[in-house]
Amino acid sequence: MHMKGTKPNAGKISKNRRKKLIYCYIFILPQLALFLAFTIYPIIMSYVYSFFNWSGYGSLSNFAGLENYAETISDPFFWNAFKNSFIFMFFVVLIQVPLALVIAILLNSSWLKGATVYRTIYFLPVVTTTAVIGIVMRFIFGAYKGLINEILIAVGILDKPIDWLGSMDTAMMIIILVGIWKTFGMKMVYWLAALQSLPKELFEAAKVDGANWLQTFRYVMFPLLLPVGSVILLLSSVNALHVFDLVKSMTNGGPAFHTDMVDLYIYRYAFEGGGMPRAGFASAAGVVYGFAILFVSLILGIVVKKTGGKQSSH
Template identity: 70%
Template sequence: MDNAASGGNGRGKRMRIHYQTRKQLWCLLFIAPQLVLFLLFTLYPIIMSYVYAFFDWSGFGRLDDYVGLDNFKETLYDPIFWNAFGNSLSFMLYVVVIQVPLALLMALLLNAQWFKGKTVYRVIYFLPVVTTTAVVGLVMRFIFGAYKGLVNEVLMRLGLLSAPVDFLGSIDTAFFIVVLVGIWKSFGMKLIYWLAAIQSLPKDVFEAAKIDGAGPLQMLRYITVPLLLPVGSVILLMSAVNALHVFDLVKAMTDGGPAFKTDMVDVYIYRYAFSGSGEARVGFASAAGVLYGIVVMIISLALGLFVKLTGGRRNGSV
């Protein structure tokens, strides 16, 4: 009987192992397409960009013209690269400083019990997020265009303009129009993040504060904001990293003009890698991409450390 029992246990164990193995194989089968796409179109290009950066290569032919660090040196001494780099950082700062707190205020308003039509407003604010960025950029070119543009038509009918203004063709207004559209395009996503964070806060804390006589402003200052700080730091991190990559919006709206006023590093890299005039310089563009990637990584690590410290302070205070 002992042998029979041990044999049964052995068969049961083998069946469980066989079941778990089949289950894992099915899981691998389902994630295989996504894994293959990730390896081919994300990981492989990242690795090869580091390789191309050390060669003077146009994207065609053999990879045999090794130039060492020359591409990096040329990038660092190129004033147009630093102009694009400054524009990218400025765009990120404008988006983070304006969009994140504004989305928080709107989320608090939409979460208020007395506010009517919450669902409608949430849909309205989220619609730009699901709209293709390139399409948004093309539409905005017509809206802010000098010839029969919607903005010019409205301002002229109101008597605020006597003649059409080329908002996207002027060095005084182009960058700020791109910033405005960028904030509007991704505003809904930050709004959803804040709403999710607010609705996850413990209600008993607010009820206790209300019983103690705390008013709405006091609860906002001493309860809501401190409890939202860890989540807010994560939203800040995501907003900053996403704002550093605005290729599709800028390419569709201004293509980096006028006079490189809205030129971003993504557009700068594209211009050299897929040049429409002259020979493409994939090696040089790769070097610029590597340098910019290192900067984005440093910013991400710094903000990530801020998120960790913020969460640690909150956990220590609870």
């Protein structure tokens, strides 16, 4: 007989649990090693490099203190790239997130035929290499023999070709539009996942009560989507603040630094520099920009938390 209060095979269960945990740690170890080597270590070393006048070659011997930070903060080109990065983020998120919701609602509708095909078409740009897209778009929006100019001239909208990527009035607009199109499919998938997780019983109850589509969206769908939408807003904003390969392949920051972004600014000093690279200065610029993104993320994180809290209270 077993004594009262004891569980049979408790030792065996505990042993099996430990065995499973060991296997879990073994399988996660390669990912953890890669994360430490290619994420944590570079972050830590970027802080170290930022205090040195270091070219990226040789030992760290020329200590600069806060000179790199002072130069970064006083550099108008940095603030120009900083402004452009946030302009890009603002318009991409402002247009992309709600538009992706509209398309996701349409693709989630039961009456739509071939929804899978449309989802694939929208998602294709996401899995296409950004640099390749940038090169193709450079030809499409080219000043001469570009596809867009050829079409607009053929239909009589333009009399002469426009240098879309070489004009200060249009270059940023084109970068933003291409950026929206490139990552649109991912936001659509986020919204689709959120829509498919909503309980259908609530929509059926709203229909029985005589609510039309707009009323159902406003009083049922939108409140339920709000917490997920806040997370999508946070992810979209942070991702849009890191744009490099698209701008590098389309305009390289031109014309006259009008589409320059902080990631491109850092790359220019870290790997080009017009001579000897300045990896220490580039690291300082990256740290400053990193804190700016952290500040934005904290604000949006508070919004996400409050939105989720309000939703859960209801």
